Amino acid sequence: MRMILRRIALYALTAWVAVTVNFVLPRLMPGNPVQTLIGKLTGQVTPNEIRAIRLSFGMGFHEGLLAQYGTYLNQLAHGNLGVSITLGAPVSSILRASVPWTVGLIGVSTVVSFLIGTFSGAILGWTRGSRFDSLIPTATFFQAIPYFFLGTVMLLIFGSNLHWFPVLGAYSANVTPGWNWAFIASVIRYGELPVISIVLSSVAGWMLGMRNMMITMIGEDFVLMAVAKGLARRRVIWHAARSAVLPSIANLSLAIGLVVSGALLVELVFNYPGVGDLLLQAVLNEDYPLIQGIFLVITLTVLAANLIADLVYLALDPRTRSEAAV
Amino acid sequence: MKTLQLPRSPKVLLGLGIVGFFIILTVVGPWLAPDNPSSTAYAALLGPSTHHWLGTTSLGQDIFSQLLVGARATMVVALVAGLVATLLSMVIGISAGYLGGVSDDGLSLLSNVFLAIPGLPLLIVIDSYLPVTSRSNEFVIGLIISLTGWAWGARVLRAQTMSLRNRDFVEAARIIGESRSRIMFTEIAPNLLPVLASSLLFTVLYSIGAYVTLAYIGLTSTATWNWGTMLYWAQANNAPLSNEWYWFVPPGICIALVGTGLALLNFGIDEFINPRLRAGGLSARQRRSLGLPRRPRLGLTPVLAPRPRTARRNVVSS
Helix, strand or coil: CHHHHHHHHHHHHHHHHHHHHHHHHHHHCCCCHHHHHHHHHECCECHHHHHHHHHHCCCCCCCCHHHHHHHHHHHHHCCCCCECCCCCCEHHHHHHHHHHHHHHHHHHHHHHHHHHHHHHHHHHHHCCCCHHHHHHHHHHHHHHCCHHHHHHHHHHHHHHHCCCCCCCCCCCCCCCCCCCHHHHHHHHHHHHHHHHHHHHHHHHHHHHHHHHHHHHHHCCHHHHHHHHCCCCHHHHHHHHHHHHHHHHHHHHHHHHHHHHHHHHHHHHHCCCCCHHHHHHHHHHCCCHHHHHHHHHHHHHHHHHHHHHHHHHHHHHCHHHHHHHHC | CCCCCCCCCHHHHHHHHHHHHHHHHHHHHHHHCCCCCCCCCCCCCCCCCCCCCCCECCCCCEHHHHHHHHHHHHHHHHHHHHHHHHHHHHHHHHHHHHHCHHHHHHHHHHHHHHHHCCHHHHHHHHHHHCCHHHHCCHHHHHHHHHHHHCHHHHHHHHHHHHHHCCCHHHHHHHHCCCCHHHHHHHHHHHHHHHHHHHHHHHHHHHHHHHHHHHHHCCCCCCCCCCHHHHHHHHHHCCCCCCCCHHHHHHHHHHHHHHHHHHHHHHHHHHHHHCHHHHHHHCCHHHHHHCCCCCCCCCCCCCCCCCCCHHHHHHHHHC
16 A cells, blocks of 8 residues: 555656646746747737736746746646647647547557567567577567657558558548447557557567566476476466566556657657647647647656556565565 | 676677667768768659669758768767766666665655656657757757656666675775765776666667657757658658658668667677576577577576587597
């Protein structure tokens, strides 16, 4: 229980750091980008709108820094992330439309990648020294390719040349979004290629980690014992793999951040209507409220995912529970 | 003090070769480039030919020259960021592990916070607020990347330092009155060399990815050439969808090759740290010459290296 509380405290602190980074950065940078932005907009928008923009950065008039920080935190607490400059809509409502796509895409790919990587890693570790070892440099190569580049190549080969998969977007234009089967089928069909490219880029990490743990585990006495008892090979592998998978699960919370970073750009390549695509637009247009809102939402989502991964680990490995009690 | 002797497996040699090749390219690349990468003297979108090995862009720039010139900026940023991040993680990790107590709590908390924040979104936020002049400065970008990339190394180094903290040689140094910083950085640090090297490789790998990504979404100056800006211009001109593979595939392959080289080297370090992994690195022929079964058996500790022939002959003759 203490362990859980400590993790929650850590993630709360991290969330606070992310929030504060958002507050401090616009004020810290030379030339104050917000002022520049307002300068650019003068004449195009009414003074009231400029006031709204300033307020959305917490830069009210005639206020001290602390008071500005207070206003900023208060707005955040009410779910107010400011107003997007280019899209003219509240950032929170823009994000509400795009976050589910990202969470779905990245969530599914992470789970698939973890399962495939761990399973093949266990087999590779068990049969080390066999010809399957030649898979390792190949996997490493795929791991070293930037996610977005692999996505681009896949799109080129399997999308626009072979026409095996639909390209661009998250669902066909012929279906109406909603809880009907045609829409869900279309979403799955359009999601296949992005998911495959994210899985290909991220699977090697799981595979290599699992392989190395498995090799270490094979030297342990309990595996030798299992073989000596004459258990079937499949059961021995299962026996060893159950212990070997623990570090992978412990790493899950770290890996989520990395996968999210890589996968955001995959959305961009496939024109997927998620947060990554939005982020690019925001960066190109210097839409600071939107950039900050996206950063905050991504960070909070990753932290929540981390917490879940930690809880799973805690439930699976009794040792962490007893260590926490010490 | 352990010196870092990498096992001479084909994987490591291949890694060394690839990384060495690209380091040489970093130095000589811009001199080898046949054209000015920005000059628009040629026809647009020529395919690969003997004149233009990788064809030309939609502005008529020579892609091969861009690739050669771009190698330098890409590698310099990666190396700067990797070195700074490793230095940061060394100072923070070893201090946390050796000092313990409140300083450990504080420093561990700091690195855990940085680990939990997703790196790329943070990078994008920081970078989007930078003035344009700083964005085109490789060293500024490298420093910012290192800021988001040190935490993992610090965590590993802290754990390793804690396992060394109570060894006899550290005790001895403490008893003869060495200062704390001297113990940390001249007694403990050299023993962490494999871990440091591995963390350097990882941060360089991370930095290449981060820098190329930033350039790809247009957050570095698009006027300086690196592999990311090449991809940026290719994407901006829809090269992937119009089958102009010679424009965007070469920089991507280069990035992947550097990454593969670094990862292969890291296998060598892993096998140095954990010799049990090493037997997997033996080729079938080496395995036979050692008299090993084709597959390692259970319960056998496979910590073996091929002995040189001469040594074995000596045994026979004596």
